[in-house]
Amino acid sequence: MFEHTYARLGEDFAADARPTPVAAPRLLAWNDALAASLALPETWRDAAAQLFSGNAWPEGARPVALAYAGHQFGHFVPRLGDGRAIALGEWLAPDGRRVDIQLKGAGPTAFSRRGDGRAAIGPVLREFLLSEAMHALGIPTTRSLAAVATGEAVVRDEILPGAVLTRVAASHVRVGTFQYFAARGEDANVRRLADHVIARHYPGVQGAPDRYLALLDAVSQAQAALVAAWMHAGFIHGVMNTDNVAISGETLDYGPCAFLDEYHPAKVFSSIDRHGRYAYGNQPPIAQWNLARLAECLLPLFQRQGEQGVADARAVVEGFAGHYRSAWLDGLRRKLGLATAHDDDEALGREFLAALEAVAADYTLSFRALAEALDGEPAGLPRTPAMDAWRARWQARLAGEGRGVDEVRAGLRAANPALIPRNHLVEAALAAAAAGDLQPFEAMLAAVRRPFDHGPAQQAFMAPPEAGQRVTQTFCGT
Numbered sequence: 001m002f003e004h005t006y007a008r009l010g011e012d013f014a015a016d017a018r019p020t021p022v023a024a025p026r027l028l029a030w031n032d033a034l035a036a037s038l039a040l041p042e043t044w045r046d047a048a049a050q051l052f053s054g055n056a057w058p059e060g061a062r063p064v065a066l067a068y069a070g071h072q073f074g075h076f077v078p079r080l081g082d083g084r085a086i087a088l089g090e091w092l093a094p095d096g097r098r099v100d101i102q103l104k105g106a107g108p109t110a111f112s113r114r115g116d117g118r119a120a121i122g123p124v125l126r127e128f129l130l131s132e133a134m135h136a137l138g139i140p141t142t143r144s145l146a147a148v149a150t151g152e153a154v155v156r157d158e159i160l161p162g163a164v165l166t167r168v169a170a171s172h173v174r175v176g177t178f179q180y181f182a183a184r185g186e187d188a189n190v191r192r193l194a195d196h197v198i199a200r201h202y203p204g205v206q207g208a209p210d211r212y213l214a215l216l217d218a219v220s221q222a223q224a225a226l227v228a229a230w231m232h233a234g235f236i237h238g239v240m241n242t243d244n245v246a247i248s249g250e251t252l253d254y255g256p257c258a259f260l261d262e263y264h265p266a267k268v269f270s271s272i273d274r275h276g277r278y279a280y281g282n283q284p285p286i287a288q289w290n291l292a293r294l295a296e297c298l299l300p301l302f303q304r305q306g307e308q309g310v311a312d313a314r315a316v317v318e319g320f321a322g323h324y325r326s327a328w329l330d331g332l333r334r335k336l337g338l339a340t341a342h343d344d345d346e347a348l349g350r351e352f353l354a355a356l357e358a359v360a361a362d363y364t365l366s367f368r369a370l371a372e373a374l375d376g377e378p379a380g381l382p383r384t385p386a387m388d389a390w391r392a393r394w395q396a397r398l399a400g401e402g403r404g405v406d407e408v409r410a411g412l413r414a415a416n417p418a419l420i421p422r423n424h425l426v427e428a429a430l431a432a433a434a435a436g437d438l439q440p441f442e443a444m445l446a447a448v449r450r451p452f453d454h455g456p457a458q459q460a461f462m463a464p465p466e467a468g469q470r471v472t473q474t475f476c477g478t
């Protein structure tokens with residue numbers, strides 16, 4: 001069943017939008033597991049090419065484009081909005097879950113400015129593949145329900161086949177949504193938005209003495225957990241603009257994102273991130289910066305006003321560092337196979353990372369190799385004096401916990417994926433798909449859905465790039 005609680009907040013929030021029909025829709029990918037988990041009508045699958053290209057709408061849909069603003073690379077843009085996305089509504093699953101179902105690339109809206117409202121097949125399948133991989137890695141993310149080729153061309157630097165992605169999200173409220181109303185001085189709308197978000201995502205703060213301050217802290221915790229999970233997976237979002245930060249705490253907007261191959265904290269892939277603002281190691285402070293922008297929007301709602309309100313907000317924003325650190329340390333211990341907490345765990349983890357960085361070792365495979373390095377030959381780990389010394393310390397630390405090798409190994413394998421979507425293999429799969437061959441995309445999708453397995457499906461996609469295969473830049477592809 002569709003509901004439209006967000007669109008009903010008012011016409012300032014969402015503008016009616018009509019998907020523009022396409023010439024020859026053809027289903028490229030459909031997410032059976034997601035459809036089943038949301039109990040979507042089975043008839044949707046058969047009609048998916050029509051329904052999820054915008055040529056027809058599911059019953060009960062009310063297509064709208066959402067308003068939002070955002071800081072893009074530090075510069076505030078007061079009006080962005082859904083320029084190439086059209087929300088069909090909020091799907092209410094029988095288990096009580098409420099998700100937005102949104103078409104991305106379904107034609108122009110009131111927010112398109114000079115854009116065409118369209119998307120090309122490469123970025124659409126990229127989001128499908130990467131969001132599924134993130135979900136399988138256990139990282140909060142928007143999902144992908146369908147990818148439909150339009151049979152039409154989109155003009156970018158080159159002429160590309162067009163496609164529409166159907167995205168499923170806990171909601172599409174962003175930090176930039178709050179900024180849109182705050183920048184217009186519409187405090188009443190900021191409050192309506194905050195109340196909507198509390199009811200929808202953070203009902204636990206309802207009874208807090210200062211619920212809007214509590215909301216800020218809840219968002220802070222969700223962002224801290226999210227970015228810690230990104231860091232542990234070696235994920236670089238690439239465009240952490242405030243319009244791409246979902247209030248729900250899901251990963252939103254798969255533009256130029258990429259996974260690390262070799263470990264380096266300053267790694268940047270995005271072609272448009274010239275100064276490394278969104279470099280791998282910069283993600284935690286940027287998340288905090290984005291949170292400060294949210295805090296500014298919420299200031300008028302806090303119980304204490306003036307300087308005291310600012311001090312309250314500052315304390316919550318500063319508290320992000322502690323939330324992040326504890327989320328990161330928890331994840332680190334899991335990745336190192338530790339069941340208890342010691343003061344020097346952080347140092348142990350940082351020394352491991354430093355040993356990887358020193359020789360540009362592969363991030364994913366090195367952590368995965370820990371399961372083998374517990375007792376036997378440390379194949380897969382760099383054989384440097386620093387790493388050998390580290391391994392001895394780590395083994396001693398584990399021995400102090402007194403658990404059996406099999407138990408520790410199982411924990412390590414559950415925390416350290418064998419497989420991430422390797423950039424060079426993603427590019428190859430997308431190039432084949434754009435040329436009409438979906439097989440590599442489908443094989444890779446099947447493999448990344450079980451990233452902690454180590455079977456033949458995974459092994460086909462596990463190898464890091466060789467020198468000539470290395471992807472150095474990724475593109476927004478809008």
Ligand code: AMP
Nearest residue numbers: 080081082083084112115116117118478
């Ligand atoms: P993004 O880079 O996806 O975060 O998008 C930033 C802004 O540009 C958003 O307001 C998008 O809706 C808008 N935008 C991106 N691509 C297009 C397009 N092809 N047509 C219209 N608007 C677009």
Ligand code: MG
Nearest residue numbers: 243244252253
């Ligand atoms: Mg965006």
